[in-house]
Amino acid sequence: VIDIQKLYGSAGVFTYDPGFTSTAACESAITFIDGAEGVLLHRGYPIDQLAAESHYLEVCYLLLYGELPSAEQLETFETTVTRHTMIHEQMHNFFRGFRRDAHPMATMVGVVGAMSAFYHDSTDINDPWQREVASFRLIAKMPTIAAMAYKYSIGQPFVYPRNDLDYAANFLNMCFSVPAEQYNPDPILARAMDRIFTLHADHEQNASTSTVRLASSSGANPFACIAAGIACLWGPAHGGANQACLEMLREIGTVDRIPEFIARAKDKNDPFRLMGFGHRVYKNFDPRAKVMKQSADEVLELLGIENNPTLQVAKELEKQALDDPYFAEKKLFPNVDFYSGIILEAMGFPTSMFTPIFALSRTVGWISQWKEQLSDPALKIGRPRQLYTGPTQRDYVPVAKR
Numbered sequence: 001v002i003d004i005q006k007l008y009g010s011a012g013v014f015t016y017d018p019g020f021t022s023t024a025a026c027e028s029a030i031t032f033i034d035g036a037e038g039v040l041l042h043r044g045y046p047i048d049q050l051a052a053e054s055h056y057l058e059v060c061y062l063l064l065y066g067e068l069p070s071a072e073q074l075e076t077f078e079t080t081v082t083r084h085t086m087i088h089e090q091m092h093n094f095f096r097g098f099r100r101d102a103h104p105m106a107t108m109v110g111v112v113g114a115m116s117a118f119y120h121d122s123t124d125i126n127d128p129w130q131r132e133v134a135s136f137r138l139i140a141k142m143p144t145i146a147a148m149a150y151k152y153s154i155g156q157p158f159v160y161p162r163n164d165l166d167y168a169a170n171f172l173n174m175c176f177s178v179p180a181e182q183y184n185p186d187p188i189l190a191r192a193m194d195r196i197f198t199l200h201a202d203h204e205q206n207a208s209t210s211t212v213r214l215a216s217s218s219g220a221n222p223f224a225c226i227a228a229g230i231a232c233l234w235g236p237a238h239g240g241a242n243q244a245c246l247e248m249l250r251e252i253g254t255v256d257r258i259p260e261f262i263a264r265a266k267d268k269n270d271p272f273r274l275m276g277f278g279h280r281v282y283k284n285f286d287p288r289a290k291v292m293k294q295s296a297d298e299v300l301e302l303l304g305i306e307n308n309p310t311l312q313v314a315k316e317l318e319k320q321a322l323d324d325p326y327f328a329e330k331k332l333f334p335n336v337d338f339y340s341g342i343i344l345e346a347m348g349f350p351t352s353m354f355t356p357i358f359a360l361s362r363t364v365g366w367i368s369q370w371k372e373q374l375s376d377p378a379l380k381i382g383r384p385r386q387l388y389t390g391p392t393q394r395d396y397v398p399v400a401k402r
């Protein structure tokens with residue numbers, strides 16, 4: 001018999017909290033969420049105000065440094081990020097080592113981890129300046145890496161970053177330009193892209209951020225930590241939900257099949273869930289989803305959905321699920337991934353790019369939390385315990401006697 005008190009009690013109170021639904025693993029001054037009220041604040045500023053009036057790089061500054069920048073600080077920050085957007089030319093060879101049809105997330109996990117080898121100077125986490133350089137490098141290079149992963153996966157030449165474009169327009173240009181034709185993004189689409197980045201910038205101690213913190217607690221370098229975050233984000237219950245959502249919409253196929261899928265989502269004997277609905281923390285409309293819905297409406301109006309059955313299914317599914325008492329009772333609302341998937345589909349991104357775009361947006365959140373954690377003098381290595389359920393001690397039996 002295992003004496004739980006003796007094993008675990010000596011360290012104080014021992015809690016068993018699978019999924020960490022009610023355990024805080026750290027203190028943080030970056031992001032506040034009130035899931036019941038549907039509130040999300042970055043450094044105190046409501047996300048809807050930031051999405052309407054600010055832009056991604058300004059929000060990056062806010063998350064990293066705690067205050068909105070002055071005009072001069074913003075200009076310096078934007079120039080610094082822009083100057084770091086190129087990746088080392090040798091890294092092109094690293095991309096070429098992947099199979100041609102590799103998922104862009106697989107490529108990103110590898111390439112971002114490999115930055116530790118290409119930017120070795122920034123792996124010194126004890127040097128405050130190198131921590132800064134690592135954050136500029138990651139924020140600046142992630143769009144380049146995501147766009148290159150995409151171009152590689154479709155067999156097109158890499159497109160170099162352009163310093164005359166803003167962060168979002170530059171990303172669209174790197175994804176959609178080909179040597180024969182430059183892609184000049186419509187300002188509405190560039191703005192919608194920037195909003196997707198802004199709305200995904202940080203979200204407190206979600207699974208991938210917690211992964212980054214856990215990796216970093218051992219003293220691992222920033223590129224290794226962010227690669228761990230990317231790997232965690234990939235799962236369909238987290239960042240992979242936007243891809244899973246679009247795949248579900250395609251499977252539904254036509255508006256008349258929606259009731260069948262809603263019925264499946266409500267059936268306890270069917271593991272099927274409506275992807276893009278529900279959230280661990282928000283039991284009210286996710287404030288990010290509200291803004292994203294507006295953006296989706298603007299983009300769909302610009303591009304039209306008449307010829308896109310997937311988008312028609314999305315609009316009708318949203319309506320039918322919101323009218324359904326099951327979803328209301330369980331407080332299941334469309335989440336940010338539902339609408340971001342719709343916008344990205346309308347812009348022409350394949351579903352495989354949805355999660356890489358989430359990863360590049362969330363990089364600033366991961367980095368801000370990583371910096372905050374490293375500046376905590378009480379930093380300890382993360383080391384969760386367990387409730388052991390295996391056999392008690394027993395004697396080894398030689399193979400001949402088994």
Ligand code: ACO
Pocket residue numbers: 236237238239241265266272273274275276277278279280281330332335336337
């Ligand atoms: N469709 C149908 N029913 C659902 C859904 C859904 N999408 N989500 C939750 N439920 C039901 C569950 O069956 C459960 O019912 P029960 O109480 O009768 O057993 C109840 O709602 C609570 O669900 P849990 O899984 O316990 O909630 P949890 O907080 O653990 O899960 C999660 C949250 C993972 C997001 C879940 O809602 C889900 O799987 N959604 C679909 C995937 C998705 O969209 N993920 C994106 C999350 S947002 C992000 O990462 C940015």
